[in-house]
Amino acid sequence: MGKRSRKTNRSFVLVSILVGVCLLLSASTPILAQNQPKEIKIGILYCMTGPLASIARLCVNGHEMAAEEINAKGGIKSLGGAKIKFVVGDTESKPQVAMSAAEKLITKDNVVALLGPYSSGIAFPSTQISEKYKCPNILSGPVANQITERGFKYIFRTVYNATTNARVALDFVKWVGDKTGQRPKRVAILHEDTLFGQSTAKSWKEMLPKYGLELVAELPYQKTTQDLSTTIMKLKAAKPDLVLQVSYTNDAILVTRTMYDLDFNCMGRIPSGGGHIDPAFAKAVGKLADDLIVNHHYHPSFKGPKNKNQIANEKYKKKYGIDMDDYSGPAYDATWVLADALERAGSMDRQKVRDAIAATDINWNNSPVLRPFQYKFDATGQAPATGVFTQFRDGKMQVIWPEEYASAKVVWPMRTWKERGLR
Amino acid sequence: MDSTFLGQVIVSGFLTGGLYALVAVGLTMIFGVLKIINFAHGEFLMLGMYLSFFLTTYLHLDPYISLLVIIPVFFLFGAFVQYGLINRILSSTSDIHILFTLGLSMFLQNAMLFIFGPYMRSIQTSYLKKVYTLGSLNINSTRLIAFIFALVITAILYLFLKESNIGRAIRACADERKGARVVGIDIERMYLIAFGIGTACAGAAGGLLMPFCYADPHVGTTFILVAFVVVVLGGIGNFMGALIGGFIIGFAEAFGSVVLPDSLKQVVTFGILVLILFFRPTGLFGKGRA
Numbered sequence: 001m002g003k004r005s006r007k008t009n010r011s012f013v014l015v016s017i018l019v020g021v022c023l024l025l026s027a028s029t030p031i032l033a034q035n036q037p038k039e040i041k042i043g044i045l046y047c048m049t050g051p052l053a054s055i056a057r058l059c060v061n062g063h064e065m066a067a068e069e070i071n072a073k074g075g076i077k078s079l080g081g082a083k084i085k086f087v088v089g090d091t092e093s094k095p096q097v098a099m100s101a102a103e104k105l106i107t108k109d110n111v112v113a114l115l116g117p118y119s120s121g122i123a124f125p126s127t128q129i130s131e132k133y134k135c136p137n138i139l140s141g142p143v144a145n146q147i148t149e150r151g152f153k154y155i156f157r158t159v160y161n162a163t164t165n166a167r168v169a170l171d172f173v174k175w176v177g178d179k180t181g182q183r184p185k186r187v188a189i190l191h192e193d194t195l196f197g198q199s200t201a202k203s204w205k206e207m208l209p210k211y212g213l214e215l216v217a218e219l220p221y222q223k224t225t226q227d228l229s230t231t232i233m234k235l236k237a238a239k240p241d242l243v244l245q246v247s248y249t250n251d252a253i254l255v256t257r258t259m260y261d262l263d264f265n266c267m268g269r270i271p272s273g274g275g276h277i278d279p280a281f282a283k284a285v286g287k288l289a290d291d292l293i294v295n296h297h298y299h300p301s302f303k304g305p306k307n308k309n310q311i312a313n314e315k316y317k318k319k320y321g322i323d324m325d326d327y328s329g330p331a332y333d334a335t336w337v338l339a340d341a342l343e344r345a346g347s348m349d350r351q352k353v354r355d356a357i358a359a360t361d362i363n364w365n366n367s368p369v370l371r372p373f374q375y376k377f378d379a380t381g382q383a384p385a386t387g388v389f390t391q392f393r394d395g396k397m398q399v400i401w402p403e404e405y406a407s408a409k410v411v412w413p414m415r416t417w418k419e420r421g422l423r
Numbered sequence: 424m425d426s427t428f429l430g431q432v433i434v435s436g437f438l439t440g441g442l443y444a445l446v447a448v449g450l451t452m453i454f455g456v457l458k459i460i461n462f463a464h465g466e467f468l469m470l471g472m473y474l475s476f477f478l479t480t481y482l483h484l485d486p487y488i489s490l491l492v493i494i495p496v497f498f499l500f501g502a503f504v505q506y507g508l509i510n511r512i513l514s515s516t517s518d519i520h521i522l523f524t525l526g527l528s529m530f531l532q533n534a535m536l537f538i539f540g541p542y543m544r545s546i547q548t549s550y551l552k553k554v555y556t557l558g559s560l561n562i563n564s565t566r567l568i569a570f571i572f573a574l575v576i577t578a579i580l581y582l583f584l585k586e587s588n589i590g591r592a593i594r595a596c597a598d599e600r601k602g603a604r605v606v607g608i609d610i611e612r613m614y615l616i617a618f619g620i621g622t623a624c625a626g627a628a629g630g631l632l633m634p635f636c637y638a639d640p641h642v643g644t645t646f647i648l649v650a651f652v653v654v655v656l657g658g659i660g661n662f663m664g665a666l667i668g669g670f671i672i673g674f675a676e677a678f679g680s681v682v683l684p685d686s687l688k689q690v691v692t693f694g695i696l697v698l699i700l701f702f703r704p705t706g707l708f709g710k711g712r713a
Contacts, residue, residue, distance in 0.1 A: 049541035051639070193686045221685035224645070226636050229435045230680040230688075233428050250543050250637050257635070261554050261563040262431070284545055423554065 050093025298329030440673020449624025465647025471629020501622025658709025
């Protein structure tokens, strides 16, 4: 051996063993990591702060409940049982922030796909980012037509668009008019002025003539306004029979209260979902909301196969203290749609996931989804879906149309404040 | 526009104007005495709304009784903020004042966001159900009460400034600081009191708004913008200017939303700001200092 001491010899052997072990490990870990992803990162992009925060919370509830079920059932099997992990992004209810939040989720957090936002005005810009980075994005809330009219390939919507929304509302008006003989003629449109309100109002305006209805007033307002007295005065002056409305939560509360203050009455008021389904609305206005007819994406009184809606609702109620609604229901479904697509894609590659979503073809008979519509996207990324109508009774919403889901008979025309004993 | 419509719009102008006056009077007083623009004034209003929310919801106090708590609490809070924070930057230049109070504004908004979350808070009171009818005019009791209280508080403040010794001392500070010091007025104490009163005005306005508005951490920003326009319109530091300016803007908004859609009603407010800055930058009642 010569000059080397025993000590050096020993440390040389130790080091070589260490190096050898390291080499062995590093050689095998890439294989392990690639074949067995532990989790699939999905971006959840909603207005967690700002005026739309309460609605966003409900959407996230729906996603969470679905993800827990998916993971409890063993995750995505074609990806070795990888579990879904949400990365939450906050748009702050602001379009510019939505874009940067989407970009962060896609480029820094490397999410496989995005779910949300809920609001049209926020989703329109954020989906531009999703499309730019070729990240599949499923929407279960925004209705503006423009969202699926841009020739985008990565954006999918599971709820109706503004045109369908408007058509369904007017079909309802025709049905109730025929049923009761009380047909409205003069229509006023009261709407918040961002994309949600504007696109729905536009669709209504286009369709009114086809239903023989006359537009007598169009009144846009800011969703953050604290005073609508002059707007409601203008509404009163126009003497409409029917008021079609688009509002988020706080403005919905303000509109109802102001109509009460100024004693505004009409044959019927039909808000298009939005904030009227938020439990905060019913809580704030209580009986003032009675006789109001609201258009929904989802209602827990649907009668799906094997009583699935009631079972899901009980589970949701146990977890969150309230019934499933327009926000959590479609969000829950969208998560399952994504899981189904991931299962078929068998890969975390965004292009493969996108193609799998585009090939989706499931319904509530063959999958855990809760809505009675076929989840099959057309070339623009739109799935066929309509709505269901409820009417407030004693501060609670009862389904009145379509009649197969109805739990109460419709009250039409709307009673005046005096007739309801409130003034 | 028929007479009912016109009448309702005028009522609306009065009701809104009264509240704007209360907020603006507090803001203008702080500037008059301390010579600083308090950008956090809107946040003090927001905090007043939250305090009212908690007192009403958890202690089940009547929202108007809770003002008896809010006003002294905010007076002390304002004095504390002045002593602990504002005092340290009083001798700096006005850009430092602006940066500091803006920073305070952002800090308060985000602290509230962090502690209480983004949720809109509103209170359910029986007052909301009561609507007063005057002929064909309808006025919700919450707005009427807010208007009356706002005027009462402003009137009390006016009398205090005019008649009491402390009030006169405060006015002396505002008019001529060096002279006031020479005659032996404790300037530092006047600062505390003025800032306290200004903050109490904001807090009281918040408490009056809570029954018919909703509170969230960012609600202050809407009110502060209007308050600034009122203060500039009336003349910075001028009490009467703030009072009258409040009503002018209240009416401007009410009539503005008749002619324009609600979405654009602030155009009238800011249009007035632009006009004032062009033609009379010292404000309607301000002394020519520019």
